Amino acid sequence: MIGSAASPAAPELAPRAPVLALIALGLVAGFLSGLFGIGGGIIVVPALLMLGYDQRRAAGTSVAAILPPSIVGTVGYALTGHIDWIAGIALAVGVVIGAQVGSYLLARLSRPALFWSFLLFLIFSAASLWFSVPSRDDSIAITVWTVLALIGAGVVTGILSGVLGVGGGVIVVPALMFFFGASDLIAKGTSLFMMIPGSLSATLGNMRRKNVDLRGGLFVGATACLASPLGLLTATAITPLWSNIAFSVLIAAITVQLIVRNLRRR
Template identity: 30%
Template sequence: MEFLPYFIATGILSGLLAGLFGVGGGLTTVPILALILSAQGFPEAHVMQVAIGTSLAVIALTALSSARAHHGHRAVAWKTVGALVPGLVLGALLGAWTAHGLSTVVLARIVGVGALAVALKMLLQADPRVRYQAPGRGWLTAAGTGIGWASALIGIGGGSLTVPFLRLCGYEMRQAVGTSAAAGIPIAWAGAAGFIWTGWQVQGLPAGQLGYISLPGFAAVAAASVLMAPVGARLAHRLPQIWLQRAFAALLIVIGCTMLLGIR
């Protein structure tokens, strides 16, 4: 119970980011959960897998709330989401399987590098110019597989990859954010299922686990996150996007450095 306020604060931040940027909030949720689990004395060998699996379980609910809010603003391209789904599901399952075979240190480094890479992209190209037209269904499926794999590997909803991809395909920023929020649903559900499956027979996990998902952490973080996602979605349609992206980039720099330097 002493860690409950930290879980709730993590959920508030995750929900706001989900609504604001069409991301699942995993790039903040995973590092914070890893630090909380480490402070609780969680088995070090499984800290990152549980942080990632729990993050995806939270995103499974947050993405539903965020997508519903964006749908209310008519900002979700559902046909594009449908074309991405087969690849997103396949990629997310592959990502969970890949993460199962990696150590906590390696996963922490991957999360840290991923956060810094996204931050750099946002700082140098906060609102990228459209370069290509929307690809066909086959290319969308292939892109979805790559996005799903990378997203599940580090416990994110895929927004940091899906939003720039959709921008380059010709979508304006708010529609890219809304569509990305909906695309996070299959990533999170498939990824969470993959982490339950791969962690099911793992020895040494404490009570309160469902595979690689921490049920107490999931319940506390998800409750706050789902409540805050619609708030973030409303803000996304009112605040200047470039300001928001740069603020998010600064946060990701701090998180990336923490993961690269703090998990041994």
Template identity: 30%
Template sequence: MQIYLPIAEMSVNVLLVLGMGGVVGFLSGMFGVGGGFLLTPLLILYGVPPAVAVGTQANQIVASSIAGVLAHMRRGNVDFKMGFVLLVGGLVGSVVGVWLFALLRRLGQIDLAISLSYVVFLGAVGGLMFVESASTLVKRRRSPGGSSARGPGRHSWMHGLPLKMRFRRSKLYISAILPLLIGFMVGILAAIMGVGGGFVMVPAMIYLLGMPTQVVIGTSLFQIIFVAASTAMLQAAVNQTVDIVLALLLLAGAVFGAQVGAKVGARLRGEQLRVLLAALVLMVCGKLAYDLMSTPTEIFSFGTLPLN
């Protein structure tokens, strides 16, 4: 069954798009990520223009994140105070990111910028997370009574920064500056790369802030809801790259998938969740890197730059 997308100016298979939304919603509920790091490349590989893929799937992130948060709230795995601090930085970052997106689009470099950003960030984050989580699993098997390498209660120079706040659900007493900066970075990524930023935020909250993995997932999804919503509205208003038909199809699949993913994720250990997420991130990174380096099927392409 085919349906025409007015903004993307192409026809797509309805069942295939619903399946994409469902899979990404499942990953959202399971890992605490918006799923944009996977959905945007999938849409691009399917033939959706990169700018439209980035602008549209932010709507899907909102739906899958809401469904995931509701599931994690029932288990008490959401630190709302931490989420609001991350949100303040994320909203500011999303405004800056949309401005950068518009600038790159005027220069005609937005497609290259999106692909390179994915390869760099996915490769770095996925590699570091895989090494740490795999080593933790190995140590746990060798000494079942041992503790993980990082968790709440461990401090570094970053915990000595001013403006300290107590986050009781996460069992932390740290400076608000660090989560604000993390939120700001995620907001920029949400606008430029079309992601909720969970693939960066989840590792940062675990390794930099020292939050428990289960609390990180629900809190990350809570913050992603608002950052993705503001990004989608800004993209629609400034760049006109949101295809509402595509967004509704993705939403329908994502809501169901997020509920299932949250139930599956609750049965796994923190290090098991991290190694699975890292492996997924690295696979997506490898595919995008290959596409950048491989010879294209069409040597020449034609396009138009927006008129000022």
């Protein structure tokens, strides 16, 4: 009776991933954060799954790990003048609302549904990059309707962030370029700024529902801060076209790896 009563609690135990693996993951995620204006969740979630995390805890831990590199990346892009603060605040308002909804859904959706949703999200993100290749001189025209649209985009981003464990950059960066006319650098800098309140909101929700490993998130997030500035320097050195190509290759590699891993498990 004692063994059967204790068994349901087993999935709630946080895996003790090797510190070196978490540090290596943080370096990669931090570089990608600075390079693409993303939080790094598209690499952190699959990596945590390979380290033994279940889908829910991987998503929650990834959102927590996103916070430190987002702050460092925001500072870097702000110093180079590549953040639209009004657009970022509007997105952040929507993200904070959506993140709470997302963390609520994370605790209730089935693991297969979360897994396949994440894969579809990756494929859509790669495709969306090719809707438009921006110019470095583009900027966002701020109007009342633009601000309302940005808040709505933030709500959608926050929901997906909470459910899938991504910072939302893979949604916001293409959206800012295609729908709002931002340059690739402004889109990346604004995206990182938006992630700060979104990560805080989603992490608080996940902590209440015990869907986060703060130890893993701390190691990954702190290490990511070291590599984020290098990613920023690389982003300014390459053209928007090559940035899109590199991002697409990364997402394709992650998608194929996850599908193969899932098929082997079955």
